[in-house]
Amino acid sequence: MTQLVNHHLTVSPAHRSLLGRRTLAASVAGGLVVLPLGVYLWAIGPLGYYIGSEFPAGQSAYIMMRPAGHIAFGLVFIQLVLGMHARPIGRWLGLASMAPLHRRLGLVTLWFVLLHPLLFVWARSLRSGQFDFIVTFAPNPLENYWERMLFVGALAMYALIFGVVAALYGPRLAPRYWRVVHSVNVLAFGLAFWHAISVGSETRLQPVEALHWAMAVSVCALLILRFARAASERLRGAEDRSS
């Protein structure tokens, strides 16, 4: 510990290893977000095109809505991983507690989850010439396939807001149960995945599609692992009590 604190004098092997692990974690997390953005930039061509006026009203906001969605989805995935396995990941990263990182990253995640539909509202409002938010925030699932998938995305957003609010106020209001409510974010991820795969512009281009499926499978695997760990801890606790 003293060696870590005095890192400006010497870089100990332990510290170097920790830095390496943190760099690796940040690179993997960054890659999850950057890869879809790379495909997006390939798809839309020169981004500078949207600074001029050579496009119909609202097109620039629509174009920027797409990377906001990619970033939001990647961050939701990272948050799920951090949340479901906070202790082992925290130990691996040399953090006393994952809570501060998880909380702050959670707020950033929520921001991008909201930015995605807000940019779409901006786009639709510019296109139609009037403030147009109903289809984005209250889509009619019976209208057509597209609005149905928007509805799925809206549900994901509301579930996530609910889950984040539970984490912000739950520890004070319901200290025993807030984690159960907070875990609605797993449902939010599933809905967001469905929305992204159905109507996302880059989500059926490789390697983004493969990445999305890998993230979905990973979340399922991590969930199973989480339940298995919790069950084994409960069993061990029961055995200890009985012995």
Next chain:
Amino acid sequence: MASRRKPALSITILYGIATALTAAMAMPAAIETFRGRSDAWASVTPRVDARELGARVAAGERVVFIDVREPAEFAEFRIPGALAMPLRTLYTCDLSVLDGADLVVAYCLKDFRGFEGSKTLIRRGIPNVAVIDGFGIKTWKKQGLPVAGTFNGKSDAEARAELMAFVGGGS
């Protein structure tokens, strides 16, 4: 104490990146909002009135409609005779089916994807690309022009016959 400062630096970096990305994403739309509407784009990608498109189809011109929406949307309702070419396929698919077309019209619901489709087609060297004036199949339907699909149970042939009659009637 020194180790407590480290999380604050990474959090500052995190918030800084988030702010920079937000600003970058909002900037084009903000510029567009404050600059006001411009129709300069129509010199690159012409807008054609929906009824005029219908008339040109009825007159025997080879007007190819490219529906860039998802297959499930295409099945629900579409411009009769349109080709289903989802936006994600337009970047690399074979476009020889468009050879010799008098006009190629990419469309979606309100032409957010439709305009990206037209931009991609132009980038890939397809001539005579246009969009529907008023944007998308919603405008086509609003102007009373017929659609095919599972929503109304009409086949492309039935909807096309209706289009010929509609345009011929001049209503």
